Amino acid sequence: MTEVYCGRCGLELTAGGHDDCGWALALEPPRYCAECRRRMVVQVHPMGWSARCSVHGELTSG
Ligand SMILES: [Zn+2]
Ligand SMILES: [Zn+2]
16 A cells, blocks of 8 residues: 555655654544545444545554
């Protein structure tokens, strides 16, 4: 998988300045798909979370 967009703020990773985003994403699910920038459908559950892109499928924590 090629990560182009920041999962937290949705901006291009090449733009830089995503240090805070990286920390946040260690704790919380991404809001945006890293490949296509679509909004992810996020579900949080006691064991963690899942985030689903309609094109690229599901990411899960852990
Ligand atoms: Zn970011
Ligand atoms: Zn996607």
